[in-house]
Amino acid sequence: MDHDDQPDDRHTHAARPPPSPLWRTMFRRRKISKRLAKVQPGDRSALKDFRLWQGLHRSLFYLDDAVEPQQPGPEGAAGSAGTAEPAEPTPVYAVDVHHLADELSDQIGEEGAKDKKVTSPAALYRDGVQVHRSDLPATFPVPGGVVDVAISMYGLTRMHYVLDDGTERTLRPDRTSLEGLRARFGRRFPRTSSAIGAVAVVVLLVGLVVAAPLALEMVTRLDIVSDRFGTFTSPINLPAWANTTLLVAGILAATERALTLRNHWLVDLDTTGTALG
Incomplete structure (x- = not known):
């Protein structure tokens, strides 16, 4: 096996989260029920093959090892040698995301034909056949749990297989997608990849530090606020070229975070709200 084809630990190992507070568990279940x-x-x-030129508007991920429920064997089979049925191959699930697709209600109507073929914002395939579709953010039912999908204006924020016990892991990206190419780069050059990720975090935090006082200044300019609390003037006043540089760097950093499916409520503050629907 080539080094390039070695499995990415980030996509293969499940992480069991610590026990969540009751309110957080209830919120997660309510969100899942709403999306389902x-x-x-x-x-x-x-399912159509992924083309390299689709990288800017399409993402494709695979789930190869969904936890299939145990099927009871025929009566008496346990005591009979050589009568066990051969195990069926584990189905392969795929999630196809089209970032620029219109909502399903706009394409087929609220009472439209449910089998009408349209480009879905998100669709779940089982062994290459579309079995479910949904608007984004989406949660698809699969054996053993659900697949949770969310996006921001920069790309994906979640593409996770969430088991019934709360364990979750990231799906495997198609090797020709931008997410797949970024994952392959990370496997080939792990130190460089980590450095790029760290720089992206620093850039976003710097942007947050600069934007926060400016946002506060704008809020205090409102009459209803200024009459009661006064006005605030931001101590940060960057030249135009610095603002432009920070804006471009922020877009690149947010895109890097999306390609690696990393998201933190503070670091990615400007993209968090779009994933909560």
């Missing part, structure tokens, strides 16, 4: 309610049956279309 908007999932529609798939149109049974075949």
Whole structure:
């Protein structure tokens, strides 16, 4: 096996989270129920191969090892040698995300034909056949749990297989997608990859430090606020070229975070809200 084809530990190892507070567990279950309610049956279309030129508007991930429920064997089979049925191959699930697709209700209507073939914002495929589709953010039912999908204006923020016990892991990106290319780069050059990730965090935090007082200044300019609390003037006043540089660097940093499916409520503050729907 080539070094480039070695499995990415970030995509293969499950992380068991610490026990969550009751309120957080209830919020997560309510969010999952809300998203599952908007999932529609798939149109049974075949999954199309990923093309390199689709990288800017499409993401494709795979789940190869969903936890299939145990099927009870035939009565008496346990005591009979050589009568066990051969194990069926584990189905491969795929999640196809089209970032620029219109919402399903706009394409097929609230009472439209449920089997109408459209480009879904997010779709779940089982062995290459579409079985579910949904608007984003989306949660798809799969054996053993759900697949949680969320995006921001810069790309994906979540593409996780969440088991019923709360354990979760990231799905495997298609090797020709931007996420797949970034993952392969990380495996080939782990130190450089870590350095890029660290720089992205620093850039976003610097942008947050600069933006926070400016936002506070704008809020205090409102009459209803200034009349009661007075006004605030930001001590940070960067030249135009510095603002432009920070803006471009911030976009690149946010894109880097999206390609590696990393998201933190503070570091990625400007993208967090879009993933909570």
